Amino acid sequence: MHDFTAARCERLERQVKELAAFSDSAVGVTRLTFSERYVDALKSLTALATSLGCQVHSDEAGNFHVTSAAAQHLGWTVAVGSHIDSVPMGGAYDGVAGVLCGFDILQSYPELPITVVIFAEEEGASFAGGLVGSRFASGKLTSVDLEQLLDGNGRSFAEGARWTREAVNVPQLVSTGTPHWRQYLEIHIEQGRVLQDGSARLGVVTDIVGLIQAELIFFGRADHAGTTPMTARSDAGVTAAQFIVDLEELVRQTGEKAVGTVGVLEFGPGAANVVPGRARLSLDLRDPDESNLRSLAERVKLHGQALAARRNQQFTYREELFSAPVPLDLSVVDGLGEAASQQGIQTQRMASGAGHDAMMMAGLVPAGMLFVPCLNGVSHSPEEWADVQDLVLAADTVAMYLHNAFDLTQ
Known part of the structure; x- marks a missing residue:
């Protein structure tokens, strides 16, 4: 034909x-x-x-x-x-x-x-x-x-x-x-x-x-990059970076078919000489099993909260899309x-x-x-x-x- x-x-x-x-x-x-x-x-x-x-x-x-x-x-x-x-x-x-x-x-x-x-x-x-x-x-x-x-x-x-x-x-x-x-x-x-x-x-x-997409934001404190000692910072960018590194292991623990991606990372206020006071991340999680997907999303959310609390920062998680x-x-x-x-x-x-x-x-x-x-x-x-x-x-x-x-x- x-x-x-x-x-x-x-x-x-x-x-x-x-x-x-x-x-x-x-x-x-x-x-x-x-x-x-x-x-x-x-x-x-x-x-x-x-x-x-x-x-x-x-x-x-x-x-x-x-x-x-x-x-x-x-x-x-x-x-x-x-x-x-x-x-x-x-x-x-x-x-x-x-x-x-x-x-x-x-x-x-x-x-x-x-x-x-x-x-x-x-x-x-x-x-x-x-x-x-x-x-x-x-x-x-x-x-x-x-x-x-x-x-x-x-x-x-x-x-x-x-x-x-x-x-x-x-x-x-x-x-x-x-x-x-x-x-x-x-x-x-x-x-x-x-x-x-x-x-x-x-x-x-x-x-x-199945697919979950979410927006994650870490809120720290913006400071002068030259005059703020490393021990006195609440750097939202560092927290976001640690989250991205940890995400890989969280996904691996879920199973071989699970995948997770941070495709967008934005720092605010976004200047070379300012410690990031805000870090916004996109999150994309996928798994063919709905219960595994939901479980992974919950563990990712709790991990973000724990990282923020460890650094005296605030954290928000907003799910933008869920598809079973x-x-x-x-x-x-x-x-x-x-x-x-x-x-x-x-x-x-x-x-x-x-x-x-x-x-x-x-x-x-x-x-x-x-x-x-x-x-x-x-x-x-x-x-x-x-x-x-x-x-x-x-x-x-x-x-x-x-x-x-x-x-x-x-």
């Missing part, structure tokens, strides 16, 4: 490069949600969608819904989605691969009733927590939440979504549109090297790891595996160590995911790369699955 014609592969390659050019950085891809470059990318995709006879709408959270002519005719649809926002200086394939595979299905299989969904703010690089668009679509965030969620410049998520919709010039979708989705399917780069190191061409995702481990729908998992097998594509069942929009959709409709290999497992980096032939295999597998699973005559 797969078509490796030069035209199809070149089209995908060209589209990846075109979207990568919408970047605020010369190195890698920096395309933050609701930025001008983000809007430019959406304008490009909207123009393509319109040329294919699709309807394009945007909901309150800035999610873009591209509905095929077949779905408009039949009155029902299967969502195929991902995201196009990036981390700073990230790669060209994270999220984008899934969106462009959706567009490839629109172009290669016009008979299929699909809606390509471009979720807003999956990464969380501009607004705390991430997965904002899919959390709204799944009912986990409300319109009020969107008004209260602010970026670093004080702009609300709702305001950003309105500005983007007006800039791209598409109508608003009054509801999220989710009641019309019979299923949700997502294609994504693996962001690991299991597939590359093995013999399978595609990964069929069975479940998605999510099993994906077994019938969809089986169906995607069978669709691949029918085409002679070897697959491997695997868990996802990264969070994805599919984990939010799984509580709403039957959901499934396919992974494609990425070079050396590298992601969130300018070195991120995937073979467009693997993207074609994934798109064809989704198309075969849809033909198998649904009666396309009604």
Whole structure:
């Protein structure tokens, strides 16, 4: 069923490069949600969608819904989605691969009733927590939440979504549109090297790891860096540094599948000649077992409190996002595996160590995911790369699955 014609592969390659050019950085891809470059990318995709006879709408959270002519005719649809926002200086394939595979299905299989969904703010690089668009679509965030969620410049998520919709010039979708989705399917780069190191061409995702993201702040006392003796300091930066070192052992004690990361560290007031009076850290904890994840978060919190108390400092812990481990729908998992097998594509069942929009959709409709290999497992980096032939295999597998699973005559 797969078509490796030069035209199809070149089209995908060209589209990846075109979207990568919408970047605020010369190195890698920096395309933050609701930025001008983000809007430019959406304008490009909207123009393509319109040329294919699709309807394009945007909901309150800035999610873009591209509905095929077949779905408009039949009155029902299967969502195929991902995201196009990036981390700073990230790669060209994270999220984008899934969106462009959706567009490839629109172009290669016009008979299929699909809606390509471009979720807003999956990464969380501009607004705390991430997965904002899919959390709204799944009912986990409300319109009020969107008004209260602010970026670093004080702009609300709702305001950003309105500005983007007006800039791209598409109508608003009054509801999220989710009641019309019979299923949700997502294609994504693996962001690991299991597939590359093995013999399978595609990964069929069975479940998605649980995730906790939090903001931690140590409050010490700002002092002059030259006149304050080391014995008289209450340095919040030192406490934060000790916490980061200790986190590694706390995570190891939880089990081999647990991971923990401090990806952001900010000192205040932030001057070279001032002892830090404040240290703010981001915290990202993941584990496929919910009880282990909750236990790890509690131990991390208590350890932060103990470190602060030892130095006569204050400590706050604010959870920004919790997502329980999510099993994906077994019938969809089986169906995607069978669709691949029918085409002679070897697959491997695997868990996802990264969070994805599919984990939010799984509580709403039957959901499934396919992974494609990425070079050396590298992601969130300018070195991120995937073979467009693997993207074609994934798109064809989704198309075969849809033909198998649904009666396309009604």
